[in-house]
Amino acid sequence: MKKGCPYGTHRVIEPKGVLPQPALKIDNDMEIYDNEILIDVQTLNIDSASFTQIKEEAQGDIEKIKEIMKNIVATRGKHQNPVTGSGGMLIGTVEKIGPALEGKTDLKVGDKIATLVSLSLTPLRIDEFLETRKDIDQVDIKGKAILFQSGIYAVLPKDLPENLALSVLDVAGAPAQAAKLVKPGDYVVVIGGTGKSGMLCLYEAKKRVGVTGKVICVGSTDKSVARAKGANLADEYIKVDATDALALHDKVKELTNGRMADVTINCVNIPNTEMTSILSTKNEGLIYFFSMATSFTKAALGAEGVGKDVTMIVGNGYTKGHAEIALQIMRESETLRKIYEELYG
């Protein structure tokens, strides 16, 4: 059996020398190396920015969506959207564990797990499309995937429905970071606060700002804003198109009496909201870009362009304990759990 690198570089076909995530093509042959785990895949949860792009390209047509997904995997050996660069995650059952991992992993063959590393670096083979739930970015398939030694995962909890856990785990980095970054007394703006990651961020932020702080939810549709309001997730709600930087700036200014946000969390799934985040944040404030549609140069040069001294953080999908924090919200909050079961369950 062939020996593998912990990071999976042994599977990189092109360009040589890079890691699987930035690679253009990786080897998705399903014979495992000594330190790999083979997964029998059940469901793919495509990253929201990626699936939005695919749906647009397919003009909503399910067969076209499948074709695009198939092409991506055929070309790259992994489900990495060439336009957004992003992936998503999956759930499946452990089918084989490489002998080099013995004593190093607590996984057993037969365990149902969610991978917490992006599909954009996961060797994947799709054999058949079963069900496509296009409103929640989930696709049931027959297929296999490989988890590298350095890859992280969560064993699916027994007390939560699988699809619910999958949806929540997909965005687990966001609430965990919100919990870390928000301080008592902070004014927090969550752009895309009405979405899957956004509502979890609102919940964590609200727990932390206390009575002197303020949490502001930004969404773009009446329905989603009403949903967040109904669950009492924030102190204030704004319905606005998040690409309109000046419009949101003015509303945040009004609601914060000119102070602006101490912390802005960006959870949208559309491009061109960097300036909106920058203008909504106070000088020396902090912006957490969880959105995968964020452009590095637009953020860096946008802040400089208006002379704004803000700290801007790249939304690392992983932070210690993120899976536990996110799943715990579903146990803590009856209201949120109901919403997530309805939307993603």
Add this chain to the structure above:
Amino acid sequence: MKKGCPYGTHRVIEPKGVLPQPALKIDNDMEIYDNEILIDVQTLNIDSASFTQIKEEAQGDIEKIKEIMKNIVATRGKHQNPVTGSGGMLIGTVEKIGPALEGKTDLKVGDKIATLVSLSLTPLRIDEFLETRKDIDQVDIKGKAILFQSGIYAVLPKDLPENLALSVLDVAGAPAQAAKLVKPGDYVVVIGGTGKSGMLCLYEAKKRVGVTGKVICVGSTDKSVARAKGANLADEYIKVDATDALALHDKVKELTNGRMADVTINCVNIPNTEMTSILSTKNEGLIYFFSMATSFTKAALGAEGVGKDVTMIVGNGYTKGHAEIALQIMRESETLRKIYEELYG
């Protein structure tokens, strides 16, 4: 006289509603609005990532470089490289000050200034190319530019040569951030530490880490590494191709006895070094991406992909006092000043 928005949105032609930086095309007519400043341009300092791309496209040919630059300005009304998204900055003389700025600015007509906002949002007209200094990304032109009300600038200091000041101010954000982020005892890796921004970062980092810390300089050519070594800018030097993530990881591991970097500063001008930065940094460490060639998704998904809990910061070109901090280095360090005069003076 027409009234302008402080952020310059009145000059955005396409798409409507966005700010000048993300805009595809802005109006570069040189009749000023009431809150604008007209600059008689002397020199453009093109962003290193952008100029590297332009030089490659032109295969080093000066006439082709001029043609590409001309096309960029003709298409966008500003010098924003469509491939890298980045700009650069300029020096010139204040020619007109809009009446709405009276009492609000300390600039006078005739002042020689450097704009500290990116060329990627600055209305620019190029009338004639004078001299192209292609090794240091500088181009002398005849032309005009507009500074918006929110735009930041520095009056050129009398005690430093102009081109030197321009070069240093171009990357002023980097040393100022290094000064903020590095703590006593830290192990600091500066990737691209041999370059213009990199050497300034090494200098600030070395001041701060103290005797218990360690500063490691990474460059890719013998000459540039020897230069940094000659100036005693770091404690250790590594010559390696920064796109080779595993190679640098191994060297940093060796030099830090397995601890890895507390802070990694990325100052390269080439793509595909996100994973290199991530693997060189310890868990719960910090990465500052100053490089404009950074990809947001490669950073976010790369860190997640190897389960690395690192804080990644987008290199905002602006932070309070950045111009003063950067220029001060040229006064403090005889050695660095000599190097910068030789390279960029």
